[in-house]
Amino acid sequence: MRTRDPERKRQQLLEGALAEFAEHGIGGARVDRIATRAGVSAGLVYSFYENKEGLFEAVYDAIAEQAVSEIPIDADNLPEYAGALYDAGLRHPEVMRFVAWYTLERAGSGQPARPVVTKSMADKAAAIEEAQRRGVVTADRTAAELLALVLSLANMWQLQGEDVRDLVPVGERRRVVVDAVRQLVTP
Template identity: 65%
Template structure:
């Protein structure tokens, strides 16, 4: 179904680009292929984004925005936050593949996007506030805690079968929740 709604076309383009970049990375992605996935012309891609690199960055920013909005962090229950991140990774494995490509393609500059910096600062501030209230341990800095929580949440997303067989699928989520809660529990 054709539509003249540019916002709908842009959204379809971002979704198609996510799939294309997750499968091939920036270097291997082809504009004609992702345009076809989006149901638009390759020329129209360039009316939305200056180049393939700009589209790649836009996909990254959209992912950050969706995760921040879709998986709000409650610093008082970081175990459940980690579980929701894990659930999101299971529901959208292409996002983790895209992020892996993004890290490979962008290297040191990958974490320096304004979208990421703002989201991380807000989360670190929330953890620091929970630490001040004594809800979260102060054995680690707020930044260290956030990094540990996010890595535990995603630890099974990009692993091979040998690693995945170590813990049955039905217990992975509860393992994450328990591990995070123990990690961040204040000393007694």
């Protein structure tokens, strides 16, 4: 006798959607392919999400929640935090592709930031502000500016074309990220 496990089905659906959206973006993704990748019926997609856009947003939220839980900020050691983010990008290139599509698809849309992301960014900036007050992190820039720079540096190799990636050997890229962040945040 088979038992229903809606959470398992939802997780399969998010994983299938991540793969499809990472490959095609929201515009090129197809619900039938998402369902096939997830091993569920296309109708089941609509029992969980109103439409493809809702599923796209749910995948983004799931990625953000996973990143926050798996790679918590260490404001006292922002260089290694950046290194951990870099490592995660290498382990999950499909997530980096999805985020690139998300940025392209949602840029200039006027949609507010997702609540999970807004809270995460506020918490990270607050942690950096506290480290600045204690003198662990430079106060030459605002916490928000430092956070934006750290995130950009951590992800720069995954978001660039081969022409930029080829400038630095793969084995040196993490070191470059960590060193750059260290120089940026050291008081």
